[in-house]
Amino acid sequence: MRVSGYAWLAMLTWGASAPLVADDASVDQAREALSKQEDDADSAKALEEVFQAAEKSYTLLKKGERTLTYGFDYSLVRDTLIETLRTGDNLYSVVGQSEAQHTFTNSFTFDYGVWDNLTFSVRLPFIAKYDTERDLNAYSLGDVSASLRWQPWTALRGKPVTTLYATLGLPTGESPYDINARSDLSTGNGYYSLGFGANLSYVIDPVVLFGSLGYTYSVPVTDINQVRGGRLLEEVEPGSSVSFSMGFAYALSYDVSLAASYQMSHALAPTFSFADGSLEGSEQTSAVMNFSLGLRTSPNYIVNVNAGFGMTEDSPDVLLGLSMPLDIKGLKAE
Amino acid sequence: MTMRISPLARAIAGIGALWAGLAQAQLAQNLTIGSPKAMALGNAVTADFTGIDAVHYNPAALTKLKGRQTTIKFITGVMDIRADFDAPADYGSNFFGLTDDSVANTSSRTTAAAMYLPGLGGATEVPVLFAPLAGISINPPGSKFTFATNVYTPQALGYSREDNDPARYQGKELVMQRLTYFSPSVAYQVNDELSVGLSIGFSHQAMALNQDFRAPGVLTGLTGAAQDALCTVEGNPFEVLLNICGGDLGPFTDIANIDIDMQQTLSPTWNVGFLWEPSDWFALGAVYQSEAKMRLQGQYTVDYSQDWQGFWQGLDSSLIGAIFNSITPDGVFDKERGNVSLDMTYPAHFATGIKLKPHPQWQINFDLKWTDYAAWDNFELEFDRQLDVLTIASLFSPENATSTSIILDRGYESRWSWAVGVEYQLNDRLSLRAGYEPRPSAVPGNKADVLAPLGDARLYGLGAGYQWDKDTVIDVGFNYLVSKQDIPARSSCNVNCSTIDSMVYNPYADLDIKTSVKAYVFALTYRTAF
Numbered sequence: 001m002r003v004s005g006y007a008w009l010a011m012l013t014w015g016a017s018a019p020l021v022a023d024d025a026s027v028d029q030a031r032e033a034l035s036k037q038e039d040d041a042d043s044a045k046a047l048e049e050v051f052q053a054a055e056k057s058y059t060l061l062k063k064g065e066r067t068l069t070y071g072f073d074y075s076l077v078r079d080t081l082i083e084t085l086r087t088g089d090n091l092y093s094v095v096g097q098s099e100a101q102h103t104f105t106n107s108f109t110f111d112y113g114v115w116d117n118l119t120f121s122v123r124l125p126f127i128a129k130y131d132t133e134r135d136l137n138a139y140s141l142g143d144v145s146a147s148l149r150w151q152p153w154t155a156l157r158g159k160p161v162t163t164l165y166a167t168l169g170l171p172t173g174e175s176p177y178d179i180n181a182r183s184d185l186s187t188g189n190g191y192y193s194l195g196f197g198a199n200l201s202y203v204i205d206p207v208v209l210f211g212s213l214g215y216t217y218s219v220p221v222t223d224i225n226q227v228r229g230g231r232l233l234e235e236v237e238p239g240s241s242v243s244f245s246m247g248f249a250y251a252l253s254y255d256v257s258l259a260a261s262y263q264m265s266h267a268l269a270p271t272f273s274f275a276d277g278s279l280e281g282s283e284q285t286s287a288v289m290n291f292s293l294g295l296r297t298s299p300n301y302i303v304n305v306n307a308g309f310g311m312t313e314d315s316p317d318v319l320l321g322l323s324m325p326l327d328i329k330g331l332k333a334e
Numbered sequence: 335m336t337m338r339i340s341p342l343a344r345a346i347a348g349i350g351a352l353w354a355g356l357a358q359a360q361l362a363q364n365l366t367i368g369s370p371k372a373m374a375l376g377n378a379v380t381a382d383f384t385g386i387d388a389v390h391y392n393p394a395a396l397t398k399l400k401g402r403q404t405t406i407k408f409i410t411g412v413m414d415i416r417a418d419f420d421a422p423a424d425y426g427s428n429f430f431g432l433t434d435d436s437v438a439n440t441s442s443r444t445t446a447a448a449m450y451l452p453g454l455g456g457a458t459e460v461p462v463l464f465a466p467l468a469g470i471s472i473n474p475p476g477s478k479f480t481f482a483t484n485v486y487t488p489q490a491l492g493y494s495r496e497d498n499d500p501a502r503y504q505g506k507e508l509v510m511q512r513l514t515y516f517s518p519s520v521a522y523q524v525n526d527e528l529s530v531g532l533s534i535g536f537s538h539q540a541m542a543l544n545q546d547f548r549a550p551g552v553l554t555g556l557t558g559a560a561q562d563a564l565c566t567v568e569g570n571p572f573e574v575l576l577n578i579c580g581g582d583l584g585p586f587t588d589i590a591n592i593d594i595d596m597q598q599t600l601s602p603t604w605n606v607g608f609l610w611e612p613s614d615w616f617a618l619g620a621v622y623q624s625e626a627k628m629r630l631q632g633q634y635t636v637d638y639s640q641d642w643q644g645f646w647q648g649l650d651s652s653l654i655g656a657i658f659n660s661i662t663p664d665g666v667f668d669k670e671r672g673n674v675s676l677d678m679t680y681p682a683h684f685a686t687g688i689k690l691k692p693h694p695q696w697q698i699n700f701d702l703k704w705t706d707y708a709a710w711d712n713f714e715l716e717f718d719r720q721l722d723v724l725t726i727a728s729l730f731s732p733e734n735a736t737s738t739s740i741i742l743d744r745g746y747e748s749r750w751s752w753a754v755g756v757e758y759q760l761n762d763r764l765s766l767r768a769g770y771e772p773r774p775s776a777v778p779g780n781k782a783d784v785l786a787p788l789g790d791a792r793l794y795g796l797g798a799g800y801q802w803d804k805d806t807v808i809d810v811g812f813n814y815l816v817s818k819q820d821i822p823a824r825s826s827c828n829v830n831c832s833t834i835d836s837m838v839y840n841p842y843a844d845l846d847i848k849t850s851v852k853a854y855v856f857a858l859t860y861r862t863a864f
Contacts, residue, residue, distance in 0.1 A: 126536065126600050127600070128600075137629070138629065139598065139600045139601060139602060139628075139629075140598065140599045140600045141599035141600050172599070173599075174599070174631060178631065178632075178633070178673055179631055179673055179675070180631070180673050180674070180675050180716055180717075180718040181718070182718075183675065183716060184629070184631055184673075184675055225633075225671045225672050225673070226672065226673060226718065227672065227718050227719045
């Protein structure tokens, strides 16, 4: 919550810098026009583009290049907590809490090519969240994240491409530890996180295979003052997590592509420190299957639609998404 | 029993009563947008063109922004807020003759501005209220569409008072701030005469408040008088039975300080408008600005005074106190901190206006506006735990408080108002402007207070526009706003009632209060093509 200021400052900066972006774009545009025919002939390149649109984190931009992507995502988490009570020899199961959280995220991702093999990106999510079971809602800026993607070795035809990444997550969303736990919804993690890992992709025409492996460290949260279940929560040490993913993208035609991916992450148990003792949470494993369809609506414009489902209790039940590039160049006169 | 409970209960209820004042702060509609043209024309600009600020005033007028344009805005201002607290001749008669009030017959004044810096949180005192803002618009060549976004402050009110200022019981620090940081807008020119427009606002809403508490009234008067009589005797034998000497709790005793810091980082709204210009000399426009239902979340700190803690601890140590221990405060906390939330509605606003040009050099604007303050029926502050002070408020007034929340009936009124502006085109480049806007208060007289003493106000505007070159326009605007209130003793139970049953915070009970607010706002915009 404290950091949210930087978020909107960043937003302002972004707004202010938009015209500048446009200025430089004209050169790129000319360059692109010249190289277009060559691009068209290269099906591997086209395929990669398609795949890049599907799995954004695998791609790098040329030096000085900027893109802005708009994404709309929906997720549903349906959960019922069942508590078991014992009275003498009898066991009763009671519905402790039922929730159905619908989360709508509008996000803007800005990517910038620092060098040909280093890309910086920032993501600003705006979240609207509804819990239809508990009749609650929340609107807020979500957790802003920034990342660097670095390709240490030049890509060679027939060889896999390796990209290393580092991500910083800022707790700009409404922290779960800064709310009234009974009656409010959180829209963020509540802690800083630092992640790094590697992405790998490999082209076997007309398919691109990809996979990743990553580790995320979560910074402990102190100075909490929250009543939870009648106890006063003072500190939380979130568990760090390990994640991995794999999948493939397949070009059905020049204009249509399909991708399927499997993502899994395992988080170690968090530790909650209450005023009167500490409590170990539970480990969580989430696994998600995602399918996406890429549609090329114009030579340089790919719209991506995806749908997915969670496969464990700790995963979202339904995932839907739409992403498309926003044309910054349109700001500049023809 | 009631005797000891009620002053405290009143103090507690006061936590909420602050919001009464906050609400008034809202009545500064259009005061801090910082559009020099709107300021100069007394905000009578619904049928006129205000550059990029049309995003707020009437998105339909954005069609007049051709090509690609950018606007940079500087806004600065000073608010001079004063209050006089005068003791009438019979002052003290309701407090059992106690009159040693350090506030009586003193004056409060502040010009210190405060802002809410998202990220830092809380009220930050700034030397001068100052904000650089900006916006851009794009009209693709030959297109009837104009796209725009603007950064502006629909609400930016904040002040900070000295630690010993007599008005510190109704706002030592207060900030109410709404910053629209992203406002994607689209306007469409239907034909030569008609334009329509829509804008979506992404806003950050903040509210920060710090103030001291006291509870002058019949009951604290009685407690104070009883203390004066009993607590001077060393080793009073009654103390075993009923100990009221643990700490001072008279009508003028500081009970606590409360600090509340709440925000919502995303609060969406939408504005829709049309502009009809059938001829050169006449135009008609209207805009509707939607309400925003918000749930502000944040932190609170209640810092209890030594006297409060001592009084209740002392009471609990005696026989009668111990019997009622479960329903009275314990006084064991020095501080209570936690999370708090508040449902609040940013009220909807409607405005319609005409623009007349009876002569090529003269232009007259006239607007009618309406703001839906009736949406402020009540406010409910929800705390995340049972507060020491709330224990007693819920007992005393179950309809206004529970052990974890305070519910405040507001009963504000939606108001219509008008505004008029005149522009004189001196030559091809320079135009001079003046405007007047009487702003009736949405707060009934019996809800007036010192926290945000904006009652009925008058706003005067002056300004000029200068066409620097083909693509560049510079506008300057100045506003002078004045609002005075006279709140005779016992006329508003948000500030100076003294009856036993006034379940709202009245830190200046029985005092005659006069307040004045004078605001001076200056803004400059620079608009050019890029």
